[in-house]
Amino acid sequence: MRRGTRYGALLGPLLAGGATPDLVTRAARGLGLPERGRYAVVVLGTPVPDAAVAEGPDVDGARWWWGAAEGFPGTAEGGSPGEVEAREGGREVAVVLLGPAGPARAAARLRELGAGPGGVSPMVGSLAELGAARRLAGTALLTCEPGSREIVRLDERLPAALLVSRPELSTRLLAEVFGPLLTLVPAERSLLVETLEAWLECGGSVGRAAARLGCHRNTVFNRLRRLERLTARSLSRPRELVDLVLALDVLRLSSAPP
Incomplete structure (x- = not known):
């Protein structure tokens, strides 16, 4: 798991959504990531635990890159421009190159580390889709009960996600x-x-x-x-x-x- 200013600067345009093909290619090279792959995005409502940002892949082989939610403008799906983003201010965001077990294992890993509350997006197939994945992860976070330490996947909370989106x-x-x-x-x-x-x-x-x-x-x-x-x-x-x-x-x- 990695974090730092360099990673945040490269991830920012991808997480904002609408990045041009040139920006996607530049970010992929700078981060050492494939443009196409099995990705998910995590949005945490509290600071990420120190153990979550250790270098190297986790036991499932997943690789993590952490940044802050601030500064990723865009349009919240199902709402006015910036609606979900405004509610994400100051939260922690991770891009995950998934291992074989997929988003479910990423969620389990965060629970093991005592993180939360947090939302995990469905899997997407490319870096160009990270903006949409971030919005979905932010919506999943909003389905967590106030004061809880839940880590939830969007696909587990679809009816509640519809409610918080409207x-x-x-x-x-x-x-x-x-x-x-x-x-x-x-x-x-x-x-x-x-x-x-x-x-x-x-x-x-x-x-x-x-x-x-x-x-x-x-x-x-x-x-x-x-x-x-x-x-x-x-x-x-x-x-x-x-x-x-x-x-x-x-x-x-x-x-x-x-």
């Missing part, structure tokens, strides 16, 4: 679906949200959710029925269940506690 629609969705729920006192609201989360994590099993929550299954059933009444949506209707799951994601990603 904050005005996310706010509207939360108000439309969970509006009555949000008027409850915090303790009561948290209880219903916790029950819904447990039910979802247990595959829709009331019995397993009750065991996880340490209460009677009838208690879980009654809480879920109350949630359905408050939101005017049924957990047994697939389209309405999608509304509830997406609204729950918006609530999870907001800075306010449930």
Whole structure:
């Protein structure tokens, strides 16, 4: 893993997106990288651990180049110009020439080093695509819960990524679906949200959710029925269940506690 002013100067035009073929070739030569290859981009929300910038490839054979997110202008996919970039200011960015295990191993390596929160882009096939990969990695980072140390791949968080890419629609969705729920006192609201989360994590099993929550299954059933009444949506209707799951994601990603 490498970092330094020279690397940042060469990576900057690539990570900004829209680099000309001449700039791509110059950067490839300066960095000793192939123009075409298996690449991913990582965006961290906290300073990179010292162990992550050691020279040489990691155990998977992946090679890393680190820089800062500042100074990479561009257009956030699905938003106004610079929207994601503004939220990336001061964060750490890495270009990864992937080993055989791909982005999943890169994410696992960062978890092992105690990095995070962070987002990892899908794999792209050339240095010319690093700008798009950086925007996707930045979007993945935005799906991490506030205060968490998660390292997530975009492909693991696509529905949440859609939500964070359209904050005005996310706010509207939360108000439309969970509006009555949000008027409850915090303790009561948290209880219903916790029950819904447990039910979802247990595959829709009331019995397993009750065991996880340490209460009677009838208690879980009654809480879920109350949630359905408050939101005017049924957990047994697939389209309405999608509304509830997406609204729950918006609530999870907001800075306010449930």
